[in-house]
Amino acid sequence: MNIIQRLLIGPLDDLFERVFNFMPALLSAMLILLVGLVLAIVTKWIFQRLFRTIGLDGFLSRTGTAELLKRGGVEDSPAVLISKIIGGVIIVIFTGISMRALDLPVVGRLLERLLFYLPNIFVALVIVALGYVLANFFGRTALIASVNTGIRYSGLVGKTVKLTLIFLSATMALEQLGIGSGTIIIAFAIAFGGLVFAISLAFGLGGKDIAREYLRRKFGEEEKEDEINHL
Amino acid sequence: MIDPGLGQRIAEMGEADILVGIPSYNNARTIGHVVRAVYAGLQKYFPEKKAVLVNSDGGSTDGTMEAVQEATISDLESVLLQHRIGSFTKVATPYRGIPGKGSAFRMIFEIAVLLKAKACAVVDSDLRSITPEWIELLLKPVIDHKYDYVAPLYHRHKFDGTITNSVVYPLTRALYGKRVRQPIGGDFGFSGELARFYLGKDVWETDVARFGIDIWMTTTAIANGFNICQSFLGAKIHDAKDPGADLSAMLYQVVASTFDLLEDYHDVWSRVPSSAPVRVFGFEYAVGLEPVSVNLDRMIERFKLGVRELSGIWEKVLPSDILKFLKQVSEAGPSDFRIPDEIWVDIIYAFAVGCHNRVMNREHLLKSLTPLYIGRTASFVKENWESDAEDVEKKIEKLCTIYEDRKAFLINNWR
Structure with missing residues (x-):
């Protein structure tokens, strides 16, 4: 009897007491x-x-924001x-309070860390969203300006501007989240430097004809200019 | 906008019968000639009137304002029969606000209102073909015939004024029903009452403050029921254009101002069924014009580049059949390169609707029009290479009728 009491009933009593205290x-x-859910729906x-x-x-x-969201x-x-x-x-706030x-104690500590981390996530999201909007805007600005100036590789110019801004905003967001901040900045610097170097190489080697054409236009024989007065 | 020193000077002048405004920016080379022509015109045709010449300058660094002050007029006495009875005063002053022709005009309007001028005229400062008769032709219809607005009528080279010929003139005519041939000519006459009306409008922080001022003045005068007429001024020859002038910015400002006016005057243009001629003053005569150099190959290349790179933007406003056509044209050889009038008119109306519906950032949308405009200009030049000025004028008239015929598209899609 004592054995059954000690091995089975005692722990069960203890469990019921704990559950009862936890209820x-x-x-x-x-x-x-529940209040949080209702409040969220009403709000x-x-x-x-x-x-x-x-x-x-x-x-x-x-303002074009709706279009960007759709895109x-x-x-x-x-x-x-x-x-x-x-x-x-x-x-999220009410879930934290209910927890x-x-x-x-374990849940409390985890929640505390999560709550302290939430602003970082929010700021990172804002940075990414803003970066995306600005990247689209300036990418398109660069594309149109390049086409209107007659740059043959206008598409590349527009995409480069857009991707650079997206990459920059992603780097800033990751740094905000504290994910390998030093590594990411170094990676960005290396990637950006590499990009500039690649463009220089492409212009100097791969695009030597363009370079020649540019230099000819700049210093050589003048191309026939239009004299149309548009207005 | 007027500083106290200038205000004091204007107060001392009292009132004036005539005010002639000259907006300028680094025009020291030509403005002296313009000032002398204005003075001679005032002396010859309005000797008894009290006149003021206002040079509204955008911060020139080449001595433009000094050139105005130094423009000698005493040597003109030998070529003039009349002697001046009324006074003549010159005012050269920098304007404030957004840099541009519109801001310069705003100051001219302000001075005209302060001086209670009865008739005003504005002329460009880079004109090489201005004569004293221009002053008579721009002011007489206001003073003697009670017109409120005098638009210029010039003979220009058949390839000159392409924004005017392909967009602004046909569109203004189709929309507002008045055949004003040079709505953005730059040299206008107007009554003091109209100057006051212009000044009362809140547009001076928009594109109107820049290149948009000319179309704004013309449209505002027509849409608000002012009496308008035209004066034949002969040839319009400018100083050599600034090679740095950005076509895209120029086109954007003019087209944006034109489209903005569509918003303001929807009730007016949507009820105008057809167009009517506008009375012309002056004796029309043939003039010799300087040849214009055109690099057709480069223009076609710019158009093709636009089709390749900007179709993604255009597809937001242009119907698929037009996009398909543009692609076909861009793939065709130079000999088959042609953008017909109907396609061009559809493009302009589609951009107007797209701008109204704000399908995307307005500046992006309208600046993306530049390659299409260049393509259309190349097509026009190619088509009229052998034509004389009279034939070209007939073709522009035909384009205008297409704008009028297809206006229903704009009315039906304007929501």
């Missing part, structure tokens, strides 16, 4: 999570209505997307 914390954690709905009222989609469509594979309209992000942030309510 209020679990219930309150679930309640907090998302309110913000969607608000953005629709102030015409956010129209404004972002005029990036985002099907939602900017108003819906931002509302979803706000809802998501609320869910804390469980009062588990």
Whole structure:
């Protein structure tokens, strides 16, 4: 009897007691999570209505942001997307609070680290998004300007500008996340230096005809100029 | 915009009957001749009127304003029969604001309003063909015939003024119903009332402040019901153009201003069914024009480069059949290179609609028009290589009718 008591009933009693003691914390954690979910849904709905009222989609469509999002594979309209992000942030915050309510030291430490890390993720995402928008804009600016100047490899110029800016923003984002910061900066410097070197080589060796043509235009016989007065 | 020193000087002048404005930027070589022609014109045709000449300068570093002040007019007395009764004052002053012709004009309008000028004229500072008669022709319709706006009419080389001939003139005519042949001519006459009207508009931080001022002035005058006419001025010969002048920026500013006006005056242009001639003053005569050199091969190459690299942008505004046609033209040999009028008109209307719908950044969209414009110009030059000026004018008139016929596309797609 004593053996059964010690081997089976004792631990089971202990387990039930622990579960019983843990139940209020679990219930309150679930309640907090539920409140968070409801609050996220309501907030998302309110913000969607608000953005629709102030015409956010129209404004972002005029600035070209909506187009960029579509090109990036985002099907939602900017108003819906931002509302979803706000809802998501609320869910994350309430999940953290509910986890804390469980009062588990390991979970607490993990959450603390995660919460401290969250701003870095947010900033990194903003850097990547901004980098993508700017890369598209300046890539297109460079492409059009090059075509209008008559540069034969305008497409390459536009793509180089775009990729450089995307690479730069990705480097900055990774540094923000603390992922191999030193290594990435060195990698970027090497890659960028390599790119410049490759372009120099391409221009000097592979593109010697272009170089010759350029130098001829610059210092040699003048090409026949237009005298049309366009206005 | 007017500094206190200049304000004081204007206050001392009181009122003026006539104001002639000359916008300038590094035109020391030619502006002296323009000032002398203006003075001679005022002396010869308006000797009894109190006149003020305003040089509105964009910060020239070559002594343009000094050239205005030093332009000697005493030696003109020997060639003039009349003696001046009214006063003549010269004002040379730098303008403030965005660098550009529009900002220079703004200062001229301000001075005209302060002086309560009854009739005004503006002439370019790089003109080599201006004569005293230009002043009479630009001011007389305002003073004697109560017109509010006098647009110039020139004889130009058949390949000159291609933005005017292929975009601005036909589009303005189709949209607003007035056949103003040189809507961006640069030399205009206008009433004091119209100067006041211009000054009251809030456009001075836009492209109107730059190259867009000419089309803005013409369109504003037409769309707001001012009395307009034209004066035949003879040949228009400029000083050699600035080789650094960026065609793309020039085209963008003119087309952007034209398209901006579509937004402002939708109620006007959407109700105009057809166009009507505009009265012309002056005696038309044939003039000898300097030959114009054109590098056709390079223009075609620029067009092909545009088709290769910018089709991705164009497909946002142009229908697929036009894109297909442009690709075919770019692959054809130089002898088959041709962009017909109908295609060109469709392109311009499609860009106008695309700009209105803000399908992408406006500057990107309109600057991507440059290779198409160069291609169209090359096609026009090639087609008219052997034609005389009269034939070319007929072809421009035909283009205008196509713009008018296809205006329904613009009306139907404008939402």
